[in-house]
Amino acid sequence: MARGETAGDPLNAFITLAEIPPRGPGRLSGITVAVKDNISTRGVETTCGSRILSGYVPPYDAHVVDLIRNEGALIPGKTNMDEFGMGSSTENSGFGPARNPRDPERVTGGSSGGSAAAVASGMARMALGSDTGGSIRCPAAFCGIVGLKPTYGRVSRYGLVAYANSLEQIGPMAANVSDCSLLMEVISRYDPRDSTMKDRPYLPRLNGDIKGMRIGIPAEFFGKGVDPAVTDRVRKAIGVLEGLGAVSVECAMPSMEYALAAYYVTCTSEASSNLARFDGVRYGPSPDIRKPWHEAFQEMRMQHFGPEVRRRILIGTFALSAGYYGKYYGKAQVARQHVREDYARLFREVDLLAGPTMPTVAWKIGAKSDPLSMYLADILTVPANLAGVPAVSVPCGSVEELPVGLQLTGRPFEDEQVMNAAFAYEQAVKA
Amino acid sequence: MVSEEEVLHIATLADIGIGTGELPPFTRDFNAILDYFAVLDRVPAGEGWKSGIANVLREDEVTPSLPREEVLALSEAEDGYIRAPRVM
Numbered sequence: 001m002a003r004g005e006t007a008g009d010p011l012n013a014f015i016t017l018a019e020i021p022p023r024g025p026g027r028l029s030g031i032t033v034a035v036k037d038n039i040s041t042r043g044v045e046t047t048c049g050s051r052i053l054s055g056y057v058p059p060y061d062a063h064v065v066d067l068i069r070n071e072g073a074l075i076p077g078k079t080n081m082d083e084f085g086m087g088s089s090t091e092n093s094g095f096g097p098a099r100n101p102r103d104p105e106r107v108t109g110g111s112s113g114g115s116a117a118a119v120a121s122g123m124a125r126m127a128l129g130s131d132t133g134g135s136i137r138c139p140a141a142f143c144g145i146v147g148l149k150p151t152y153g154r155v156s157r158y159g160l161v162a163y164a165n166s167l168e169q170i171g172p173m174a175a176n177v178s179d180c181s182l183l184m185e186v187i188s189r190y191d192p193r194d195s196t197m198k199d200r201p202y203l204p205r206l207n208g209d210i211k212g213m214r215i216g217i218p219a220e221f222f223g224k225g226v227d228p229a230v231t232d233r234v235r236k237a238i239g240v241l242e243g244l245g246a247v248s249v250e251c252a253m254p255s256m257e258y259a260l261a262a263y264y265v266t267c268t269s270e271a272s273s274n275l276a277r278f279d280g281v282r283y284g285p286s287p288d289i290r291k292p293w294h295e296a297f298q299e300m301r302m303q304h305f306g307p308e309v310r311r312r313i314l315i316g317t318f319a320l321s322a323g324y325y326g327k328y329y330g331k332a333q334v335a336r337q338h339v340r341e342d343y344a345r346l347f348r349e350v351d352l353l354a355g356p357t358m359p360t361v362a363w364k365i366g367a368k369s370d371p372l373s374m375y376l377a378d379i380l381t382v383p384a385n386l387a388g389v390p391a392v393s394v395p396c397g398s399v400e401e402l403p404v405g406l407q408l409t410g411r412p413f414e415d416e417q418v419m420n421a422a423f424a425y426e427q428a429v430k431a
Numbered sequence: 432m433v434s435e436e437e438v439l440h441i442a443t444l445a446d447i448g449i450g451t452g453e454l455p456p457f458t459r460d461f462n463a464i465l466d467y468f469a470v471l472d473r474v475p476a477g478e479g480w481k482s483g484i485a486n487v488l489r490e491d492e493v494t495p496s497l498p499r500e501e502v503l504a505l506s507e508a509e510d511g512y513i514r515a516p517r518v519m
Binding site: 056057059060166192195196257258260261262264265272276281282283286287288289290291292293294295296297298299301302305307310311313314315317318321327328330331332333334335336337338340370371372375 | 505
């Protein structure tokens with residue numbers, strides 16, 4: 001097992017290199033599938049990118065890990081990530097930032113940055129990530145690969161270390177749409193251990209036929225804060241979809257104005273509750289048991305949680321506290337409902353929505369020094385999580401040699417349609 | 432504006448601890464983020480989102496559990512009990 005920028009892993013894509021063997025022959029036989037380090041692997045350290053879980057070895061496998069191993073996948077290791085998924089660059093990892101294979105001076109995106117770097121550099125053919133506010137799609141866009149955030153409830157979260165339960169989903173990442181679709185097919189099998197899961201397995205339908213498909217183009221996805229060179233690439237990609245017979249429809253999504261704030265209030269609130277479990281008592285670094293409970297607990301958490309994790313716990317605790325609950329958490333849930341209603345209204349008129357995945361290309365490591373500017377990078381990905389709808393990022397060319405992602409969003413449980421449109425685009429530009 | 436004292440109070444409630452040197456930058460970033468959240472004041476009135484998720488219950492029957500030895504090995508266990516700081 002290795003860690004850090006070792007000889008075999010110059011991009012720091014992995015926190016732990018380990019060969020977890022397959023359990024049987026199947027559809028993933030001979031295929032390597034890297035697994036994000038917040039997904040539990042029995043007998044192999046699972047840190048969530050956090051020093052507080054250094055040395056934690058789960059006594060059980062996540063449902064998705066069971067599924068891929070049973071289908072013949074070999075897991076080459078656990079991938080680097082922003083601590084507990086809190087970040088958009090993988091710079092917030094407790095084990096050093098991952099590096100973008102296209103330009104090692106730049107970020108991979110995050111939080112599933114190690115998974116994206118592993119796939120883009122060929123260290124793994126496929127990878128599992130998790131997406132709470134864009135954590136699969138952002139690094140997929142920045143590293144030039146395909147990443148799907150499935151419909152909420154379509155992939156079991158059993159064994160995924162919780163950060164914000166109402167938003168997050170495990171999803172597939174791969175170099176092309178077919179591989180991504182195959183991995184989604186394997187991991188979408190029903191599991192009663194996640195009570196939010198629906199028995200609606202993904203049945204791939206990649207025929208590339210999108211004739212007559214109506215594609216909404218929300219103006220807000222091309223507005224202020226989005227790099228014009230990126231929107232230009234994405235508009236050209238939409239032109240390709242039109243060339244295949246799709247019909248584009250200009251539309252509006254007014255709730256975009258407050259979607260990001262609603263997202264950050266919600267995820268930090270959920271995190272403040274979820275992360276209370278890391279007290280070092282049952283696992284992780286032990287608190288000083290001679291000291292009183294709170295003192296020991298605070299000392300240990302201050303030492304082992306990174307600043308972004310502590311900041312989010314702080315914001316979430318504040319947003320849920322007496323006197324502020326209505327102003328922040330309550331309002332955020334009203335905003336969330338508006339986002340869902342916007343999608344519902346738009347999906348009565350169109351079949352898919354298209355826009356950029358990220359407002360810019362990958363930035364230089366260290367370039368974003370204040371937390372708010374990092375949060376703003378998530379503006380185009382968080383709405384899908386607030387509404388639980390499926391969204392894919394598919395590579396659509398580059399700006400100054402850095403990859404740009406086209407984001408396609410669909411109706412709940414129409415992940416197949418989203419992937420088929422991505423496939424149609426990919427095949428058209430490949431030819 | 433949230434003061435340094437309030438940030439310290441919240442950090443204590445949340446059991447995350449905060450160093451004196453960290454307090455000014457944490458307070459500054461905290462206020463910048465709350466300023467951004469002010470956009471929520473413009474959200475049109477309406478019903479809040481409800482997850483629609485109900486509790487899923489099962490019969491109270493013994494089912495296979497995690498291996499006891501492996502679980503205890505993760506903590507500072509003594510005689511099969513997990514040691515924790517004193518509460519009182």
